[in-house]
């Protein structure tokens with residue numbers, strides 16, 4: 001009879017030990033999944049995905065464009081989250097007609113050809129997409145989803161988890177984490193990625209106002225159901241209004257970066 005109590009106390013202490021504070025917004029986050037392990041899983045998933053889906057060659061102008069913009073945004077990500085300087089940053093264009101983009105833990109960015117060909121984004125608009133994805137990555141949103149999924153499984157092997165991730169726990173974590181990668185981000189994570197992405201792009205010299213024109217294009221291309229982007233990046237319903245409110249706050253950063 002005492003076991004559930006012990007388990008919940010152990011679980012609670014694990015949760016407390018696994019708390020982090022968001023480097024920009026200050027929100028407290030549940031982070032049981034260690035960063036190194038999450039990155040390792042993301043690297044494997046990214047490599048596998050690139051093998052299955054096929055990507056444009058690095059010499060393709062579209063790849064070079066995505067790479068050029070990513071390379072301007074990454075130093076801004078490192079500025080707010082210094083650990084990201086150790087990540088193996090990489091951006092590729094995936095041959096996929098759906099209007100979508102993603103970033104995994106550890107700095108792996110993917111932009112679909114559909115995003116480029118159907119939306120025809122300007123550099124400023126494409127920078128908003130990439131900065132939004134980079135913001136998800138540096139915010140540890142995937143790791144947070146994995147951690148939330150893990151707490152639901154935690155009763156199973158709390159004791160071994162407390163002693164570090166042994167092979168059995170690691171196997172469970174791997175399973176849970178794989179499921180978590182496919183879960184959509186929460187509304188709160190979306191708004192946070194918008195806010196942080198806007199800041200990163202502005203500091204990299206990309207016009208924050210492009211975030212609004214980008215979202216209008218996204219909506220115009222979505223028809224009734226919305227583009228695929230919305231299946232992994234749910235709209236808060238008031239996203240454009242939130243962006244419009246946030247833009248004046250980052251305009252000084254943009255002006256400083258561009259000297260305009």
Ligand SMILES: [Zn+2]
Pocket residue numbers: 132136185190193232233
């Ligand atoms: Zn998002």
